[in-house]
Amino acid sequence: MTTLLEMRNITKEFPGVKALDHVNLSVRQGEIHAICGENGAGKSTLMKVLSGVYPAGSYDGEIHYEGALAEFRNLRDSEDRGIVIIHQELALVPQLSIAENIFLGNERQKGGVMQWQETFRRTEELLRKVGLKDTPGTIVDKIGVGKQQLVEIAKALSKDVKLLILDEPTAALQENDSRKLLDLMLELKSHGVTCIIISHKLNEVRYVADTVTVIRDGMTVSRLDAKQGLREDDIVRDMVGRDMSHRYPERERRAGQVVMDVSKWNVWHPEHAGRRVIKDISFSVRAGEVVGIAGLMGSGRTELAMSIFGRSWGRDISGEVKLHGTPVDVSSVDRAIAAGLAYVTEDRKGLGLILDESIRVNTTLANLAGVSTRGVLNEAEETEVAERYRKVLATRTPSVMQKVGNLSGGNQQKVVLAKWLFTEPEVLILDEPTRGIDVGAKYEIYSIINDLSAQGKAVVMISSEMPELLGMCDRIYVMNEGAFVGELAAAEASQERIMSLIVTE
Template sequence: MTDVILQMRHITKTFPGVTALDDVNLTVRRGEIHAICGENGAGKSTLMKVLSGVHPHGDYSGEITLDGQPCRFANIRDSERLGIVIIHQELALCPNLSIAENIFLGNERAPGGVVNWNRTHAEAAELLHRVGLHENPATLAMDLGVGKQQLTEIAKALSKRVRLLILDEPTAALNDEDSAHLLDLLRGLRDQGITCVIISHKLNEIREIADTTTILRDGRTIETLDMSAGVTEDRIIAGMVGRDLEHRFPDHEPNIGDEVLRIEDWTVHSPTQHGRVVVQGANLNLRRGEIVGLAGLMGAGRTELAMSVFGRSYGIGISGRIFKDGREIRLKTVGDAIRHGIAYATEDRKRYGLNLIEDIKRNVSAAALNKLATRGWIHDNEEYRVADGFRAGMNIKAPNVAAVTGKLSGGNQQKVVLSKWLFTDADVLILDEPTRGIDVGAKYEIYSIINHMADQGKAVLVISSELPELIGVCDRIYAMSAGRITGQVTREQATPERLMQFMTKVKEQ
C-alpha cells in the first residue's frame, strides 16, 4: 500500500468574494481509507467536487493526477469513466424509481436501446449482496430508510467499476447500527483494493477506520497524519481548529430556579401505523436555568415526544397534561406553543427549520413577525436591526443579514435557527440534535450559546444521540426506551454505561 493512486497539487478554487481552496495538496495511497477532516467551511466538500468534476477543469487552478496520469475532468461522467465516484451527503436517489433502476440510472443495461430487465435485476441483486443489503431490487427507493439508501448509493458506485470512492459525511444521518455496518463495508471494499476517501465530523469513526487523515483549515492543507501512529481525537481537533482544546465543553456553573414546565402521563400514537404507541406515559420536568438532556436509541420516541408537545405537530390520540409555571396549559397548535413561550428547534434544520432560499433576516424573524408588525405591515428597518443584532451576538459568519441562509455552513445555519427561536422570547427551548452535522469548533460555540440561554433563566431540553455531549452539557439527563422514560440521572451520576442501561430497558425505573 505504498504506491500512490491520486495526487492533487496546488489546488486553488475561488467563488465570488471567497477563496474556498488555497494551494491545497492531497496524496492518497492505493487501497487505503483516507479521511479528510476540517471545520465547516474548511473546503473539504469543495476539494472533492473539484476531484469528481462537479467543478470542471478551468474553474480551478492546480493539477490532478490519477495513477500518474494528468486528469482534466469537464464533468462527473469524465471522472466516473476513470473509476472516481462521489456519494454526496445529500443522497441523490430518485424516490419513485426502484433500487435496480437507481443503481443503473444513466448506465442502463440496454443493448440495442431496450432495457434488459432480467439482467438489470440480476446484476442489481449481486451488487446488493456485495454491500450487505437484503432487499428486493424492485423495491422503491422511497420505501428505504436512510441507511439502506446509503448502501444503494454504494452499490450504484460499484456498478461503475469504482476504483476511488468518495463519501461525504456518509454516517451523518445514520444510527449506530447502520453506521457500524457501513464502516464494516468500507473495510471490505478496502480489502478488495478499492480506495476510499471519506469526509466526516465523527472523529471516533475516523480513528476507527482511517489509515491516513488529511486536515484542512480555512481552505488550506494543514497536515496529513498516519493513523497507525496512535493519533488521538484531541490531536485531530488541534489541527482542525488551530489550537488545543483542553475541554470540548465550556465550563458552566448552573443557577437553577423554579419549575417552568412539567409533562405528566404523556402518551402519543403513531399517525401512520394504526394502534402503535410511540410515547407512553412520559413524565418529565424542566426548571429555569437548567439544561436537561434526553437520551435514547433511534426509535425510542425522543423526537416524537418533543414534536407532540410542541403544539401537537406530531402524532394522534395524544393524552396527558402540560403545566407551565404551575398552571395547566393546552397546546393544540404550534402557534399555541409559541404564545406560551415554548420553542422547538428541529433536528432537520434544512427541511423544517429554515427557508434556505431566504436571507438571514427573514429566517430570524419568521417565528415572531407579530413583534415587528403594525396593522399587518412589517417594519423592515426594525427587522434588519433585530437580525443584525443576532448576527453579531451569535457570531454568525456572514457579511450581512441579506446573505442567503442556504449558503452558510452547517454551524452558522444552526445559529440562525437558535436566533429565530430566541427572538420569540421563549423561556422553554427544545433543541433536537442541535450539533448534528457540524464540526468540533462550531459545536463548542453552540454549547456556549446553550449555556448562555440557561444563564438567562431559560429552560433548555437537549435531545442528542451523542452521550458524551449530553454528559458534558446537561445538568440532568432523562433516558428513553421504546417510548417510555426509563430513568434519569444528574450530571454527577451520568456515565455512558449507566445511560445505555436505561436506553435499553423497556420498563420504567
C-alpha cells in the first residue's frame, strides 16, 4: 500500500500553549486510519492543520500529500486536492433542501443560472451511494441526525473526495445509525476512498480501523496495526498514560430513603396535537442511589427529564412529583431549582453553557442569588465560588477567567456540573453526561458522580451507552416509545436483558 499522506514533525502553538509538539502521522492509500486521544490531546488541531483551517506558515513541520510537499492556505486549497473534513458539529443549513446543501458553494450552474435538473440528478446518484432514500428536495431540518451525517458524506463525495476526515461522526447517533455509518466507511474504502476517523468509541475504532495513531498531550504516542490485533486496553493505556482495566470506579452501594417520587407522569407533544410522548410513567430515586434510564434514541428519555425539570419541554403535562414524600411545584425552571432539582442537559454547548463567557460566569449562572447582595452581583465572591469548584472537580484550566468555549469537552462538562452543584440540588438528572468525552475524562466524571452519591445525592442518569449504565447504576429503568417497559436491579441487568425488554414490549 502506498503512502497517501505524511505529516512530519507538525508543531502548532497558541499563546501560552503548545497544542502540537512534533506530531507525525502516516496514512496509507485506501485504509481507514483512526486517531485516538483524550479531549485536548490535539486531534482536531492536527486535522485543522491538514485541511488548511490553520494555513501553511502558521505551524512548523511539513505535509506531504500524494508524494509532494503540500502547503494548504485554506479549506478550498485542500478540497481542490480531494481532502474533505466533516466536523462533529454538522455544517448543513437546516432550512435548505438536501440538494441545495450538497452543492452549496459548488453549485451546478451555467452563466450564473442554476441547473436544477442536473443538480437533482447528481444528488440522486450521491444519495444512492450513501444509502439514503430521501428525495433531493427534502428539507434537511426534516431528517434525523443520522441521515444528516450521510448528507455530509454525500456532499464530500460530490467534491471527488480522496481523503475523507470524520471528526466524532457517531457522537450523536444511536447504535443502528452508527453501524450504518461505519459500514458506509468500509464501502467507501472498497472503492478506494481513504478515511481518517477521530473517535472516542473504541469498539467502533476496532470495527473499522486498519491503523490507529494515538496522540497524548500534543505528541504522537503510538501507532497500532489492526493486523497485529487492536486491543481496547492498549489504546486506552496509550491515550491516558496509565492502565485503566477498571473503566468504572468502585463505590459502596448504599441507598437511603426515597428522595424523589414521580407518579403517573404524562406529556403531550408541544406541536403535534394528540401525540402523547410520555405515557403514565412512575419511578423513584433514593438518597445515595444512581438510577439509570436506558432506551433507544427517540424513546422519550430526554423529553421525560426536561418535562420534569420545570416543564421545559412538552404541553398538557400531568402527574405528580414528590420530594421526601411531599408534593413539590416543578411548573417552571425556577421552581424546579428551588424544589431541589438540577438537570444537566445532553447539549452542553447549545443549552448548558454560554461558550463566549468565562468559567466564572458559567459556574454561577443557575444561582446568581448565591453570589449577590440585595440584587447586586459580587464578582469577588463569584470568582471564589468558581475557583472552589475548579479545584473540587479538577477542571484543567489556567484560570476561571478562561472562556468555556476554549476548554476540552470533558472540562466543559465539569463546568456544567459545577453550575448545577452550586444550586445545591437534592436530585441531579444527568442526560448523556459523557457524550463526546474521551475515556480518561469519562472516568473523572464517573468519580464525581460516585462522590455525589456518597454525599447522599439522588442521581438519575440517562445514557445511550449501555456499558456505562451497567457500570454505574444501582437500578435501571428501561424505556421504549414513551413508557417504562421494565426495571432491573444492577445484579440482574445486562445488555441482552435491556434490549430484550425494548424489542419485546
